[in-house]
Amino acid sequence: MSGPQAVRVRGGGPQDLAAVERIERASFADPWSRDTLYGELLADAMRLPLVAELDGRVCGFLMAWKVVDQLHVLNVAAAPPARRRGVGTALLLEAARLARAGGLVEITLEVRDGNRGARDFYRRHGFAEAGLRPGYYADNGEDAVIMTAAVAAVLGEG
Ligand SMILES: CC(C)(COP(=O)(O)OP(=O)(O)OC[C@H]1O[C@@H](n2cnc3c(N)ncnc32)[C@H](O)[C@@H]1OP(=O)(O)O)[C@@H](O)C(=O)NCCC(=O)NCCS
Known part of the structure; x- marks a missing residue:
């Protein structure tokens, strides 16, 4: 089955490094190093690594830091063949749910x-x-555009 229903999001970890690195390299002209990716896959009080699976295969990831009352999304990507199938959306929504559960607001x-x-x-x-x-x-x-959203808005409650 394709579409958002088939996407499963779970916490990421070091076991996901190879898949995450493949997706990172396929997604960015200036990809993060393997060491950096590894460090962000070690969940702790600050780091929130998530991976998405389609049919049991890792097809996307999101890495974020919890900073005071904000979630800073540092990196998010879907594997090119898996794009426009709800992978990014599923990752962002799960991050927003976890942010809300942790009392973060933005x-x-x-x-x-x-x-x-x-x-x-x-x-x-x-x-x-x-x-x-x-x-x-x-x-x-290149310039960076800063984008922000209330957690409630991402969850469709805003
Ligand atoms: C950005 C990214 C993570 C989105 O993931 P995704 O799984 O393709 O997103 P979804 O399928 O959940 O997309 C939902 C909606 O987002 C919008 N969207 C996603 N990709 C888009 C694109 N390339 N152009 C225009 N709108 C887009 C659309 O509204 C889409 O809905 P639609 O397919 O019904 O039109 C993915 O395109 C990606 O990995 N890009 C390369 C890495 C990157 O740029 N990451 C962001 C760094 S800040």
Whole structure:
């Protein structure tokens, strides 16, 4: 079965490193290193790693930090063949549910100015553009757009 119903989201861990690294490299021109990905897969009081599975295979991930009353989404990607099938949505909704359960009220992230697809994705999920970090990305000097959303808005309650 395809579609959002078939996507399962669970906590990520070191056992997911190979799949996460494959998706990262397929998704970004300037991918995080294996060491960085590994570090973010070690869940702790701050780190929230999630992976999504379609038919039992890891097809996406989300990495975030819990900072005071905010969830900072650091990295999110769906494997290219699994895009537009609800993987990103399932990851974001689970992150929002966990954020709410932990008493967090806002979700924030940075996205490349030129990443229209991701900006549309976040806007669709209740995010608004809250500012710009000029020249934020070291590889090409691209600006970062700061996007924020109330946890309630992401959960469709706003
Ligand atoms: C952004 C990303 C995580 C979205 O994941 P996804 O699983 O494809 O998203 P979903 O299937 O849940 O998408 C839901 C909606 O988001 C919007 N959306 C997603 N990708 C989009 C795109 N490329 N262009 C326009 N809208 C898009 C659409 O409204 C989509 O609904 P639709 O398919 O009915 O039109 C995925 O495109 C990705 O991995 N991109 C590369 C990595 C990246 O840029 N990550 C974000 C870094 S900040």
